[in-house]
Amino acid sequence: MKVEELIEIARREPAPEPSGPLLPGVLARLDALPTPEVRVLTAACLVSGAVASLLGIVVLTSAPPEPDPLDALVASLDPRFP
Amino acid sequence: MDDIELARHGDAAALGRLVVAHQEFVGRLMWRFTRDRLEWESLVQDTFVEMCRSIRDFRGDAELTTWLARIATRVGYRSWRRRRRDRRRALPLPPDAANRLPATPTPTEAASLLHELLARLDPPERLALTLVYLEGLTLREAAQRAGWSEGGMKMRLMRARQRLADEARACGLEPGDLP
Secondary structure (H helix, E strand, C coil), X not given: CEHHHHHHHHCCCCCCCCCXXXXXXXXXXXXXXXXXXXXXXXXXXXXXXXXXXXXXXXXXXXXXXXXXXXXXXXHHCCCCCC | CCHHHHHHXXXXXXXXXXXXXXXXXXXXXXXXXXXXHHHHHHHHHHHHHHHHHHHHHCCCCCCHHXXXXXXXXXXXXXXXHHCHHHHHHCCCCCCCCCCCCCCCCCHHHHHHHHHHHHCCCCHHHHHXXXXXXXXXXXXXXXXXXXXXXXXXXXXXXHXXXXXXXXXXXXXXXXXXXXX
């Protein structure tokens, strides 16, 4: 069989019948959508979250201070001989 | 005022009537995008949700069905892109898949095999073939429906025909010569 023939036959296939009325499902989905107020809040949270993450990255990427060589020297001294 | 105008002005009952009046039309379109009944119903509902959300933007420059078909195409195409990774993991069709078809297959049998073949293509190629050969749109209409340029549609269609011919050959179909 040729592809063209397969397509020609397949085109005639009818769509199935929905299992029930579609409208209630559409309305339920619309109801579940966030209201404009919720969307604004979500956006605000996302922005503040992003800012917080950014600050976290800045803090994390700031290199920790180098240990002072003098501290190391002091720590290595034997406390028995101050 | 007709239902479209009423719906544009926030009349929920008119919006409901538009959904009921166009559910067969949208249902038929979405059946090109999936063979799974549950997913099909979900895609039909998604299309109407998008319609309800953007009906205010409908200017009436085109028929409502043209506008709705564009929304449905966008919804269906998005579902293909989501499943793209799964398709790559799909097993190849058996080399005798075409021979398992009866001599005169029913539309459902033919459509099942065709969808299996198309599911192995990239979403843009699949959309080009679906719009032009299954929906029977001209190149220009298909480009408008997909929101692509006519040249872009032509290029995708050319590539898609080649890919379909390869897939068809691999499962025992004659690649034929799609116009």
